[in-house]
Amino acid sequence: xxxxxxxxxxxxxxxxxxxxxxxxxxxxxxxxxxxxxxxxxxxxxxxxxxxxxxxxxxxxxxxxxxxxxxxxxxxxxxxxxxxxxxxxxxxxxxxxxxxxxxxxxxxxxxxxxxxxxxxxxxxxxxxxxxxxxxxxxxxxxxxxxxxxxxxxxxxxxxxxxxxxxxxxxxxxxxxxxxxxxxxxxxxxxxxxxxxxxxxxxxxxxxxxxxxxxxxxxxxxxxxxxxxxxxxxxxxxxxxxxxxxxxxxxxxxxxxxxxxxxxxxxxxxxxxxxxxxxxxxxxxxxxxxxxxxxxxxxxxxxxxxxxxxxxxxxxxxxxxxxxxxxxxxxxxxxxx
Amino acid sequence: xxxxxxxxxxxxxxxxxxxxxxxxxxxxxxxxxxxxxxxxxxxxxxxxxxxxxxxxxxxxxxxxxxxxxxxxxxxxxxxxxxxxxxxxxxxxxxxxxxxxxxxxxxxxxxxxxxxxxxxxxxxxxxxxxxxxxxxxxxxxxxxxxxxxxxxxxxxxxxxxxxxxxxxxxxxxxxxxxxxxxxxxxxxxxxxxxxxxxxxxxxxxxxxxxxxxxxxxxxxxxxxxxxxxxxxxxxxxxxxxxxxxxxxxxxxxxxxxxxxxxxxxxxxxxxxxxxxxxxxxxxxxxxxxxxxxxxxxxxxxxxxxxxxxxxxxxxxxxxxxxxxxxxxxxxxxxxxxxxxxxxxx
Numbered sequence: 124x125x126x127x128x129x130x131x132x133x134x135x136x137x138x139x140x141x142x143x144x145x146x147x148x149x150x151x152x153x154x155x156x157x158x159x160x161x162x163x164x165x166x167x168x169x170x171x172x173x174x175x176x177x178x179x180x181x182x183x184x185x186x187x188x189x190x191x192x193x194x195x196x197x198x199x200x201x202x203x204x205x206x207x208x209x210x211x212x213x214x215x216x217x218x219x220x221x222x223x224x225x226x227x228x229x230x231x232x233x234x235x236x237x238x239x240x241x242x243x244x245x246x247x248x249x250x251x252x253x254x255x256x257x258x259x260x261x262x263x264x265x266x267x268x269x270x271x272x273x274x275x276x277x278x279x280x281x282x283x284x285x286x287x288x289x290x291x292x293x294x295x296x297x298x299x300x301x302x303x304x305x306x307x308x309x310x311x312x313x314x315x316x317x318x319x320x321x322x323x324x325x326x327x328x329x330x331x332x333x334x335x336x337x338x339x340x341x342x343x344x345x346x347x348x349x350x351x352x353x354x355x356x357x358x359x360x361x362x363x364x365x366x367x368x369x370x371x372x373x374x375x376x377x378x379x380x381x382x383x384x385x386x387x388x389x390x391x392x393x394x395x396x397x398x399x400x401x402x403x404x405x406x407x408x409x410x411x412x413x414x415x416x417x418x419x420x421x422x423x424x425x426x427x428x429x430x431x432x433x434x435x436x437x438x439x440x441x442x443x444x445x446x447x448x449x450x451x452x453x454x455x456x457x458x
Numbered sequence: 459x460x461x462x463x464x465x466x467x468x469x470x471x472x473x474x475x476x477x478x479x480x481x482x483x484x485x486x487x488x489x490x491x492x493x494x495x496x497x498x499x500x501x502x503x504x505x506x507x508x509x510x511x512x513x514x515x516x517x518x519x520x521x522x523x524x525x526x527x528x529x530x531x532x533x534x535x536x537x538x539x540x541x542x543x544x545x546x547x548x549x550x551x552x553x554x555x556x557x558x559x560x561x562x563x564x565x566x567x568x569x570x571x572x573x574x575x576x577x578x579x580x581x582x583x584x585x586x587x588x589x590x591x592x593x594x595x596x597x598x599x600x601x602x603x604x605x606x607x608x609x610x611x612x613x614x615x616x617x618x619x620x621x622x623x624x625x626x627x628x629x630x631x632x633x634x635x636x637x638x639x640x641x642x643x644x645x646x647x648x649x650x651x652x653x654x655x656x657x658x659x660x661x662x663x664x665x666x667x668x669x670x671x672x673x674x675x676x677x678x679x680x681x682x683x684x685x686x687x688x689x690x691x692x693x694x695x696x697x698x699x700x701x702x703x704x705x706x707x708x709x710x711x712x713x714x715x716x717x718x719x720x721x722x723x724x725x726x727x728x729x730x731x732x733x734x735x736x737x738x739x740x741x742x743x744x745x746x747x748x749x750x751x752x753x754x755x756x757x758x759x760x761x762x763x764x765x766x767x768x769x770x771x772x773x774x775x776x777x778x779x780x781x782x783x784x785x786x787x788x789x790x791x792x793x794x795x796x797x798x799x800x801x802x
Binding site: 165166269283284285286313314315316317318319321322340341342343344345346347367370371380381382384385386387388389390391392393397398399400401404 | 653686715722737
């Protein structure tokens with residue numbers, strides 16, 4: 124497998140009222156060509172901050188501080204976290220692109236779709252306006268927008284939510300990036316449109332071989348699109364591995380708890396059984412619990428084991444990682 | 459004879475004018491809901507599912523008699539609400555309450571929890587006294603799983619899930635018979651969503667509530683509802699007991715919705731129907747069946763008449779002329795995977 128992006132020990136601190144709060148802790152993962160990695164978690168897990176840090180879109184120091192490395196492989200490879208903003212700006216859009224949950228806030232309301240695509244192309248490539256315009260039409264066609272030539276003249280407000288997200292994807296794909304970061308790109312869309320967009324991303328990936336980092340809270344979407352999954356809690360990786368393995372046999376109580384709390388289509392109408400719940404709340408990042416950040420909410424919490432730092436990351440299988448002091452015994456219990 | 463349903467809508471329509479017409483030429487109207495007739499039986503939960511623009515929230519508002527309907531009527535416990543004056547409507551309003559998607563924007567940031575919860579009782583006939591309101595508010599807070607000490611706190615001090623509980627507590631203050639919940643868990647994290655869904659299930663059982671539960675999430679609707687109605691372009695296209703609808707959908711739109719919803723259940727091959735395009739404009743809906751422009755099974759006859767909601771099984775009605783279709787159930791993907799895995 125060809126590596127596209129290797130993230131090592133990524134940490135992000137925010138500064139609030141003269142205090143530094145760490146919101147992402149030593150996160151490491153690798154994105155491979157033609158593969159999708161999902162970052163899964165609830166609000167406050169640090170998944171979106173991770174994507175913004177990689178894109179260099181967090182506020183500059185001292186408001187935020189990012190450490191670690193993110194090595195972009197291939198031609199003019201670089202550490203995204205270690206290069207000056209001017210150089211990062213050249214890579215952003217070209218080698219690494221991003222799409223967001225709400226396309227309307229990412230698109231410029233006063234410029235036509237065509238103008239925004241042409242700008243994206245011409246800011247990185249020295250091609251004529253004419254050639255860029257032709258490429259823009261091609262791109263709209265590729266992302267499944269009907270009558271692409273006519274749509275180039277449309278403004279964002281004239282398009283439906285699904286069409287806007289397609290335009291965002293077209294802009295992100297304009298320069299055939301090696302890495303695409305997708306932050307909840309289908310969360311605001313209807314299910315039938317979500318299915319279209321997931322299908323589109325998959326087809327583009329098959330064709331171009333881009334690596335994708337897919338950020339979501341939805342295990343259904345994870346099952347659908349991701350080859351590998353990293354589950355995050357309170358800014359830390361708590362479990363990682365091949366998606367199918369994690370869905371079949373989650374080892375971390377947080378992962379299994381989250382999965383059990385989702386109602387399933389498969390059991391609809393079979394009586395209103397109680398959904399499993401996770402009591403309590405995500406911890407305040409300014410005052411994280413000692414040891415495992417999940418222990419105050421965990422049904423398997425053992426004082427003296429789970430609330431004592433540090434909880435090491437272990438490898439239950441060659442391609443899996445887990446951060447849980449009791450994973451071994453819990454796995455035995457299940458068996 | 460069955461008992462009178464708590465809610466019955468008869469040919470309910472809500473049209474909104476969007477452009478003034480010229481003399482002799484009618485203006486454009488959005489047909490947000492267009493002839494909806496359903497019953498919500500007592501102590502049952504009817505789930506209404508549809509995509510954005512389907513008219514499900516407009517239907518919810520019409521049922522609550524918030525907007526006078528363009529035509530048709532809403533009957534509450536056998537009484538036609540559209541015939542009542544504002545004053546005559548008041549006692550009915552207390553018996554029907556609602557909870558919204560965004561609890562933050564539906565709570566007044568300057569009112570304490572006690573004031574917010576007391577509000578529905580203030581304008582009651584005779585008016586409840588301050589201490590009576592406070593006692594009732596404390597009781598309702600405990601009912602929704604929050605401590606009494608929250609009475610003097612303000613909305614900004616709470617998480618999304620807690621705010622939603624406060625919104626539910628407010629709706630319960632008047633001991634309603636009927637509760638309309640519009641996308642109440644859509645903004646919540648999954649672990650919190652589960653807590654709120656369990657809360658609804660418990661309250662419904664304990665207080666014998668009748669509910670209309672509006673959502674775009676099929677798994678959620680399947681979990682909470684006794685009966686599910688599927689809406690498309692302002693019309694009900696299918697309605698059935700939950701199990702029947704999920705295991706044997708009879709309308710192609712229902713099938714498409716079920717197949718498009720991503721499921722975390724791992725299981726080999728899945729057949730997915732990907733609809734093309736978007737929901738058509740409700741200003742200018744297609745002739746005949748509103749779904750025919752996106753339907754994989756459409757035939758020429760689908761453009762002719764608007765299909766009526768017709769019985770296709772016990773308490774199961776569907777508005778599709780293609781009664782010959784064998785559609786894929788929600789569990790079909792699993793069955794398929796199991797079949798592929800077995801050697802014979």
